[in-house]
Amino acid sequence: MTKHVTHWIGGKPFGGESGRRGDIFEPASGHAAGTVDLAGPREVGAAVAAAKAAFPGWRDASLSQRAKVLFRFRELVDAHSGELARLISSEHGKVVADAAGEVARGLEVAEFACGIPHLLKGGFSENVSSRVDAYSILQPVGVAAGITPFNFPAMVPMWMFPVAIACGNTFVLKPSEKDPSASVRLAELWAEAGLPDGVFNVLHGDREAVDGLLRHPDVKAVSFVGSTPIARHVYETAAANGKRVQALGGAKNHMLVLPDADLDLAADAAVSAGFGSAGERCMAISVVVAVDPVGDELTAKIKERVAGLRVGPGDHPESQMGPLVTKAHRDRVASYLDGAVAQGATLAVDGRDPDVLGGAGEGFWLGPAVLDHVTPDMDAYKDEIFGPVLSVVRAGSYDAAMELISANPYGNGTAIFTDDGGAARRFQNEVEVGMVGVNVPIPVPMAYYSFGGWKDSLFGDSHVHGMEGVHFYTRTKAVTARWPDPSHGGVNLGFPTGG
Numbered sequence: 001m002t003k004h005v006t007h008w009i010g011g012k013p014f015g016g017e018s019g020r021r022g023d024i025f026e027p028a029s030g031h032a033a034g035t036v037d038l039a040g041p042r043e044v045g046a047a048v049a050a051a052k053a054a055f056p057g058w059r060d061a062s063l064s065q066r067a068k069v070l071f072r073f074r075e076l077v078d079a080h081s082g083e084l085a086r087l088i089s090s091e092h093g094k095v096v097a098d099a100a101g102e103v104a105r106g107l108e109v110a111e112f113a114c115g116i117p118h119l120l121k122g123g124f125s126e127n128v129s130s131r132v133d134a135y136s137i138l139q140p141v142g143v144a145a146g147i148t149p150f151n152f153p154a155m156v157p158m159w160m161f162p163v164a165i166a167c168g169n170t171f172v173l174k175p176s177e178k179d180p181s182a183s184v185r186l187a188e189l190w191a192e193a194g195l196p197d198g199v200f201n202v203l204h205g206d207r208e209a210v211d212g213l214l215r216h217p218d219v220k221a222v223s224f225v226g227s228t229p230i231a232r233h234v235y236e237t238a239a240a241n242g243k244r245v246q247a248l249g250g251a252k253n254h255m256l257v258l259p260d261a262d263l264d265l266a267a268d269a270a271v272s273a274g275f276g277s278a279g280e281r282c283m284a285i286s287v288v289v290a291v292d293p294v295g296d297e298l299t300a301k302i303k304e305r306v307a308g309l310r311v312g313p314g315d316h317p318e319s320q321m322g323p324l325v326t327k328a329h330r331d332r333v334a335s336y337l338d339g340a341v342a343q344g345a346t347l348a349v350d351g352r353d354p355d356v357l358g359g360a361g362e363g364f365w366l367g368p369a370v371l372d373h374v375t376p377d378m379d380a381y382k383d384e385i386f387g388p389v390l391s392v393v394r395a396g397s398y399d400a401a402m403e404l405i406s407a408n409p410y411g412n413g414t415a416i417f418t419d420d421g422g423a424a425r426r427f428q429n430e431v432e433v434g435m436v437g438v439n440v441p442i443p444v445p446m447a448y449y450s451f452g453g454w455k456d457s458l459f460g461d462s463h464v465h466g467m468e469g470v471h472f473y474t475r476t477k478a479v480t481a482r483w484p485d486p487s488h489g490g491v492n493l494g495f496p497t498g499g
Ligand code: NAD
Pocket: 147, 148, 149, 150, 151, 152, 156, 174, 175, 176, 177, 205, 206, 207, 208, 210, 211, 225, 226, 227, 228, 230, 231, 233, 248, 249, 250, 251, 281, 282, 384, 386, 412, 453, 457
């Protein structure tokens, strides 16, 4: 039986009117699992209109009323996390435990947003001039849109909407059309939590839906997470249309291993961070930079660990790594293996034709692969592969390794593995990357910090969630107030100063 996924607008399902639909696959079997409506201008208009209509009421909802809804939403998502994880796994391919992890990380943002009464406190200065007070207040911006990638169908949307909604905005989520079901389930849970209709809407679609949102005059803020070319397009188009925008792009995350590092710890970390979620994570480690002379020993340890990884369907209890999201993506990722070898790399582990628990069938399978002796001129180094391919680059020194990382156009995440505190401190000080791990391979900031890269990994100046999220979804208003008392001084044409 196949499913059909429709939009969620104004607190209920909203059937597509454009006549366009996309396929949803089950990556483990390779079968079509259903279809999703792809929005055209009418659906974009309906979603934004519903969000706009809901804004005045939600903006005026008291902070405690908003916090109560958020607490209920948090409890409901937690209660349904197993169901959400299975839904994500079936459409994305990642193993269920990993999908449960993404729900948990998304929930942490909802928990952060439950503290909204505290987070929205402004500033107050008494007597900026005689008997004049000044204060600042944080107000919502209006309708916010979120456009999200396939690789975290629950967590990445939850980086955005709990904070946006807690701040008093209304929201239109345009999730990835490849795995759209989790967002609709989250919308149902919002409704159950008591969120007024129209505050949270889900609009499915592709470029047409995105461009419709970017150009819509009633959308005031756009949050985007996805690949760098689309992030750039979203940033430029939304900004040209007068919106505030944060657009997080792709990544090429380097893990620097110094000769004094614990190589067993480093190899465990490289394999976990390289192949978790089949490498389809923006914070996955894709390049290990081994500083001489540890390259051979480290690669041997990585190979040893990769040999023990079990590949299989997301819902198989022994699977550690699932399939890739689509056949086209699987084929593109696999093509880098021959490409790198032709350009001079060594194929240390070939992931093609893996042993799949329960049999490969028609699924989009690619096992873990390791390329050694990769150099910066190779396509496997330059491109974001976004799959289970780990490249090992050799560097002669710390400085050479640092130069390599700094020269890379991406700057999302990076990590250093060393026992030398001074080296680690120098690295975190010098590296041109937004999120840094010290003996931690995937340094994803907690919800109360903010997530975001540098360089081509982020367009805009605001990271997501944490206080940067609160600032992104609010406008500051500064008020200067005087309540005259009987002794006020009459007309004064002088320039106001703090006297
Ligand atoms: P993508 O850029 O193809 O799609 C992201 C979103 O943009 C989707 O909602 C999609 O429908 C929409 N989109 C696609 N093509 C478009 C176009 N031409 N015009 C307008 N909108 C378009 O990304 P993806 O393949 O879904 O996700 C993987 C990418 O996301 C990787 O590059 C990964 O690094 C990146 N990512 C980055 C972060 C981060 O925090 N920096 C987090 C997760 C994923």
